[in-house]
Amino acid sequence: MVCLDISLCVLLLSATALALDPQPPEVRPNDVETFKPGQLGILNGTQFVQWIESQQQKGVKAVALMEGSYHVIPSGDTAHIFLENLDAMTIWMDSVNLTMTKVGLPAFNIYGCNELQTYGPTVWWDTPGFSQATIVDVKNIGGQDFDVQFHLDDGYDPSFLLNSFTGEVQGEYTNPKTGRLQAGPGWSTVSGSTKPVQDQDNTYTVPPLNSYFVPQVGYKLLARGCAGFGWFSTGNRKITFSSFSLKPAPFPPPNGVELPARSSSADGIHSASDYIGPTFDSCYFAALDDDCIAVHGSLNPITGPGSTINSFTNSKGDAAVGDTLRFYANTTFEPLGTAIVTSTLQNAIIVDHLPVSPSALTTTFWSNQNRLGSGFAVLNTHTTGNRGRGAIIKASDGIISGNLFEGVSYGAITIGPEFSYWKEADYVHNVTITNNTVRNCNYLSKGAAAVVIHGDGDNPATGNSNITIDGLVIEGVSASNLYVGASEGVALGAVTFLNAFKENYTLWESWPGSVATFQNVSFSGVRGERRVVGGVGKGIDLLKVMGVVEGVIGGGEGLVTAA
Numbered sequence: 001m002v003c004l005d006i007s008l009c010v011l012l013l014s015a016t017a018l019a020l021d022p023q024p025p026e027v028r029p030n031d032v033e034t035f036k037p038g039q040l041g042i043l044n045g046t047q048f049v050q051w052i053e054s055q056q057q058k059g060v061k062a063v064a065l066m067e068g069s070y071h072v073i074p075s076g077d078t079a080h081i082f083l084e085n086l087d088a089m090t091i092w093m094d095s096v097n098l099t100m101t102k103v104g105l106p107a108f109n110i111y112g113c114n115e116l117q118t119y120g121p122t123v124w125w126d127t128p129g130f131s132q133a134t135i136v137d138v139k140n141i142g143g144q145d146f147d148v149q150f151h152l153d154d155g156y157d158p159s160f161l162l163n164s165f166t167g168e169v170q171g172e173y174t175n176p177k178t179g180r181l182q183a184g185p186g187w188s189t190v191s192g193s194t195k196p197v198q199d200q201d202n203t204y205t206v207p208p209l210n211s212y213f214v215p216q217v218g219y220k221l222l223a224r225g226c227a228g229f230g231w232f233s234t235g236n237r238k239i240t241f242s243s244f245s246l247k248p249a250p251f252p253p254p255n256g257v258e259l260p261a262r263s264s265s266a267d268g269i270h271s272a273s274d275y276i277g278p279t280f281d282s283c284y285f286a287a288l289d290d291d292c293i294a295v296h297g298s299l300n301p302i303t304g305p306g307s308t309i310n311s312f313t314n315s316k317g318d319a320a321v322g323d324t325l326r327f328y329a330n331t332t333f334e335p336l337g338t339a340i341v342t343s344t345l346q347n348a349i350i351v352d353h354l355p356v357s358p359s360a361l362t363t364t365f366w367s368n369q370n371r372l373g374s375g376f377a378v379l380n381t382h383t384t385g386n387r388g389r390g391a392i393i394k395a396s397d398g399i400i401s402g403n404l405f406e407g408v409s410y411g412a413i414t415i416g417p418e419f420s421y422w423k424e425a426d427y428v429h430n431v432t433i434t435n436n437t438v439r440n441c442n443y444l445s446k447g448a449a450a451v452v453i454h455g456d457g458d459n460p461a462t463g464n465s466n467i468t469i470d471g472l473v474i475e476g477v478s479a480s481n482l483y484v485g486a487s488e489g490v491a492l493g494a495v496t497f498l499n500a501f502k503e504n505y506t507l508w509e510s511w512p513g514s515v516a517t518f519q520n521v522s523f524s525g526v527r528g529e530r531r532v533v534g535g536v537g538k539g540i541d542l543l544k545v546m547g548v549v550e551g552v553i554g555g556g557e558g559l560v561t562a563a
Contacts, residue, residue, distance in 0.1 A: 028092045028119070034064045041068075043098065045075030049082060056089060064092035071099045071126065072107075079109030079232070086113045093120035094243060103129035103264060106229040107246075114237045123230055124249040125264035130289065131160035131223040132261055135173065136203070138215045146214075150221050152202040155256020161204070161223045171223030172387070173215055174261055179287065179385045181409050181444060220261050230285075231269040235318070237276040238375070241269055247286035262387070266290040273297050273318065273368070277376030277395050288386035292408075296394035296424040297372035299328070299365050299417075305358040310342075311350040312361050319349050323370040326426070327355050330363040333419040333456050335427075338369070367425035372396065378403060389414050390441070396429040406439040413438065416454040416464055416486065427455070427463040427486075434493075435471035442479045443503075449517070450477045455486025465489045470528065472496070478503040478537070480512070485519040485547075492559070494528030501537030514541040516560045523551035530560040 035051050037043050055063050072080045080100050098121045100107050107123045137149035152158050172181045198204050230246040246268050248260045268285040271278050277295055285292040300317030319341045327336040337355025356364050376398040383390045383405050390405040390412035405412035418424045442450040455463035463486040470493025474481045478501050500515045515532055532542055543560040
C-alpha cells in the first residue's frame with residue numbers, strides 16, 4: 001500500500017499500534033463466580049487464592065475477580081498472589097488494576113498448574129523498587145568523565161542509588177522526552193568511581209561519572225533496586241496469559257510528585273522449566289527493568305557419580321521417570337548425548353545409560369528436555385521501552401507472531417541458549433517467527449542484534465534447527481539488525497530493513513558492522529526478499545557471511561539487497 005496523504009499514514013500507523021495494546025479477546029461471562037474483596041480497594045492475596053481453590057474443589061471451571069482497583073496484600077513470602085495445582089481453570093481479571101505493595105515479590109507465582117487461562121490484569125507497584133533522580137548540573141572533566149550533580153526525586157529510596165557491594169552509583173539515565181536510556185553498552189551503563197557526595201538535602205554529586213553519552217541537565221538518573229517479576233511460572237502445563245499489562249504506576253510514590261520513569265518489575269512474564277510452554281496473547285509491557293518475556297529450562301551441574309550404576313548425584317534441577325535428559329561438556333557446551341530417566345532418588349538421578357564415563361561426570365552439565373517450556377506462543381503482544389530484551393526464547397516447538405517490539409534497549413527477539421552466563425537451556429528447534437515488527441531496538445548493544453538466533457560455547461553449526469523467519473520488519477535500528485548463527489534447516493523468508501544504522505552508529509563500533517549476518521548456518525529454503533530500504537550508515541555492509549553457510553547459491557552472498 002502506498003500512502004499519499006501523510007496525515008492518513010500517521011492515522012493508519014497509530015491504529016496499527018493501538019491494535020496491539022491489551023484487548024480482551026473474549027467477554028467476561030455475566031454468570032461467572034466472582035470474588036468480591038471484603039475491604040474497599042484492598043485485595044488479600046491469601047484470601048483470593050483460598051477462594052479460587054475452594055471453587056475448584058466444587059468443580060467450578062471459571063472464576064473472576066470483581067472489576068476495580070486494588071492494593072494487594074501478599075500471600076506469603078514468594079508472591080503477592082500464589083496459584084498452585086489448578087486444573088483447567090479460567091480466571092477473569094479483565095478491567096482490574098492491581099497495585100503490588102512489596103518490592104522484590106513477583107505479582108503472581110504459578111506452580112504445577114494445568115491449562116490455566118488468565119485474562120488481565122494491569123499491574124504496577126505502589127513504591128518503586130529503584131531510585132530516581134533529576135540531573136541538575138553537569139561538568140565535563142575530561143574524556144567520558146563528568147562531575148554530575150543530581151537531585152533525588154521526592155518519594156524515591158536513596159539507598160537504591162548505590163551498588164550494595166561497592167557503594168558506587170550504578171544505573172542508567174534517560175531522556176525524559178523519549179523514554180530512551182541514554183548510556184553506553186553494558187548492563188550497568190553509568191558508574192561512579194567514588195561514592196556520591198551529599199551536598200544538601202537529597203542533592204548529590206558524583207565525581208566522576210563515567211558515561212558513554214554526555215549527560216544533560218533534566219535527564220533522569222535511574223538506579224536499580226530489588227524488582228520483582230510480573231508473573232513467574234514453573235512446572236506448569238499450557239498456561240495462557242491474555243491481555244496482561246505491566247507498566248509504570250500512573251501515580252507518584254508516597255510523598256512524591258514525579259511519576260516513575262520505569263516499572264518496578266524486572267521481567268514481565270518469566271517461564272522457567274515449564275513442562276508445556278505458555279501462550280502470551282495480546283499482552284502489553286512498558287518500561288520494564290529487564291526482559292519482557294522469557295521462556296527457558298535450566299542447565300544443571302553434576303556433582304559426581306551416584307551409588308548405583310548409570311546414576312549421578314544432583315544438587316539442582318528436577319526430573320521425573322520418563323524424562324529425556326541431554327548432557328553437555330563443561331566448557332564448550334558440546335552436546336554429549338541423551339538418556340532417559342528410569343528412577344529418581346534423593347539428590348540422585350538414575351538413567352537408562354550414561355553418555356559419558358563416570359569419571360567425567362563432574363565436568364558435565366545436563367538439561368531436562370521435557371522442562372524447557374516447549375510448545376510456547378508469543379502472539380499479538382506489544383513491548384515498549386524496556387531495559388533488557390523483548391522475547392528471549394530457549395524452548396522449542398513454538399511460534400512468535402504478530403508482535404510489535406519498540407524501544408527495547410537490547411535484542412527484541414532472542415533465540416538460543418545462554419549456557420555459560422545464566423545457565424539457561426536450551427538450543428531451539430521447530431520455531432516460526434512470522435509477521436513481527438521491531439522498531440528502534442538494540443540501541444545499547446554492539447555485539448548482539450535486534451533479532452538474533454545464536455548458539456553458545458564454540459557456536460556449533462548444528463545447535464538450533466528448523467527455524468522459520470518471514471514477514472519481519474526491522475526499523476530504525478542503529479546496530480546489528482539480524483544475526484542468524486549456530487543453526488541448521490533455517491527457512492528464510494521476507495525481511496525488510498528500514499533506515500538501518502542511521503543514528504549514532506559510530507558510537508557502538510557495532511560488531512560485525514553489517515545490517516545482517518549469517519554465521520555457521522544451513523538453509524532449508526529461501527524465498528521472498530531481504531531488502532534494505534532507506535540506505536545504511538556510512539561504512540556499514542548490507543551483509544556479512546561468516547563461518548560455513550550452506551544451502552544457498554554462492555554461500556549466502558546476495559541474500560540481502562538494497563531497495
